[in-house]
Amino acid sequence: MKASLDIQSIRKECCVCESMEHQQVISFDDVPVFLGCSTKKRDEDIFVSYKALQCIRCGLITTDANLDELSYAELHSEAIGGIWLRHHDTFAAFCMRKMAYLLKQPSVLEIGPSSNPIVRRIQCEFDSVCYCDMLTELPFALIHNEVYVQARFPEHMDSNRFEIIIASHVFEHADNLNKFLKGALDRLEKNGSVLISIPNFQYWIENKYWNAITPEHNNYPMEEHLRYLAQLCRVEIEIEYFENHSVFAHFKKTEWTDRPFIIFNPSAAEKILLQWVESLQHSIELAENALISAAQKHHFDAVLLAGASHLSQYPILMSHQITQRVTNVIDNSDYKNGKRLYGTKVIVKEFEIIADYIQPAVVIFASPYQNEMSKQVKALNPRAIVLTC
Known part of the structure; x- marks a missing residue:
């Protein structure tokens, strides 16, 4: 999997302001189509390549992944925690x-x-x-x-x-x-x-x-x-x-009474989008270096990634070093427990498995749930080494 800057002009109608002027900003290659887990063979996993675009007029960010209805039906999120x-x-x-x-x-x-x-x-x-x-x-x-x-x-x-x-x-x-x-x-x-x-x-x-x-x-x-x-x-x-x-x-x-239309600020959206894609590789390097440093200071007996979704799929697929080190992915979902993380060969375990290790290293990538998961890890095993990236 790869995410990289790929800036070029694109003609596409915006579904908000109807402008035809867009800028392609990011290319994503070989991304797993599902965010969760699978019981099927790994060679049946589907990967897609797509672009992230931005409307020049209103700044709306869109993607062109165009998942079919079967794919959407499979995108079942329990939204727990x-x-x-x-x-x-x-x-x-x-x-x-x-x-x-x-x-x-x-x-x-x-x-x-x-x-x-x-x-x-x-x-x-x-x-x-x-x-x-x-x-x-x-x-x-x-x-x-x-x-x-x-x-x-x-x-x-x-x-x-x-x-x-x-x-x-x-x-x-x-x-x-x-x-x-x-x-x-x-x-x-x-x-x-x-x-x-x-x-x-x-x-x-x-x-x-x-x-x-x-x-x-x-x-x-x-x-x-x-x-x-x-x-x-x-x-x-x-x-x-x-x-x-x-x-x-x-x-x-x-x-309804007429009023002045909203004035957009597309440059602000463009700035944060560019910074976002650049941060992905930085976050990977941070995790790789943190694991090396932690291994020199501690004798941890497992490397766990938190979150059986993009939070683990993408780093595993983007980093050979993380792929080689990871023991399991952990998640709070009973539905995902024991299944294979889609797009990878890694098996998902429940969060409680942290307590079975003497001193595991737990890598938690940036998301709205990072702090919540960090606290849960420490509550289950105070000796765990939490690496937030």
């Missing part, structure tokens, strides 16, 4: 507050619930609940007023109407942000609301998180893009931030 649990509860409370104006039990559509439907965390009675996802089978059982539609929103879903539409960490997977939002708004009853949560991409990229740019995210909207889309669709928008992790947005159909 302390930060995710706080996110789910906080976003549910955000949704509850924004629904307070409704005078009756609403019908709700949740797009992409994965294994953690937000609807079930909202302290409210619903008239009906529809889940829309591309999973062949939902990883939870439906109850009396719930139905499931296997479809890719909005293209393959019927035109039923709802008072509330919820999408948590789904919007960024859409092929076209404008089309997705309009598809949601078109399915709303009068005065209905669309409530979304997306990664805080500006913070993630600025802070050089390894999972900031990946093949399953087609678009990387920031606050100004959300506000521009709201103006384009002539709806009100309210935005709140959850820690440095996510951005919550409430799009509401209401009386």
Whole structure:
């Protein structure tokens, strides 16, 4: 796997501002298409090459990975851990507050619930609940007023109407942000609301998180893009931030008055994107050197990488030295335990395995979950050598 600067002009329509002028910034070669684990043979793994582009006018970062629907259906994330649990509860409370104006039990559509439907965390009675996802089978059982539609929103879903539409960490997977939002708004009853949560991409990229740019995210909207889309669709928008992790947005159909359009700052997005790709190799070198230095000072009996996703896949595939040293990848997911990390030959173990070693070295690459995982490692084995890179 390789990620490198590859700057050239590209003509492609922006799904926010409709400009045709783009700049290709990064080339990614031989990237694993799935972020998780597999029970299949390693030679069945799929790798893709793709580009990261940036709109010259509005600064929106996009990728051209173009994963097919089967690939999206396989991209099942359990979204577990302390930060995710706080996110789910906080976003549910955000949704509850924004629904307070409704005078009756609403019908709700949740797009992409994965294994953690937000609807079930909202302290409210619903008239009906529809889940829309591309999973062949939902990883939870439906109850009396719930139905499931296997479809890719909005293209393959019927035109039923709802008072509330919820999408948590789904919007960024859409092929076209404008089309997705309009598809949601078109399915709303009068005065209905669309409530979304997306990664805080500006913070993630600025802070050089390894999972900031990946093949399953087609678009990387920031606050100004959300506000521009709201103006384009002539709806009100309210935005709140959850820690440095996510951005919550409430799009509401209401009386509209014209106002000046958002002024973009594309150069700021370009700067952080360039710094992000340059940081990847620096982070790899930091990890390699840290392992060498730690081996000279300590007699650790295992090298573990934390996070059975891009956080381990990419470093393993980009560094021969890390590949040679790693014992296992550790993750909090019961679903991933004992399986092979996709794209590699490394087996995933539960975090608790740390306690079985005398003094393991645990490498944790930059992500929103780095501090949380570091604390968990030390709680399980105070003698563990934690290397944050």
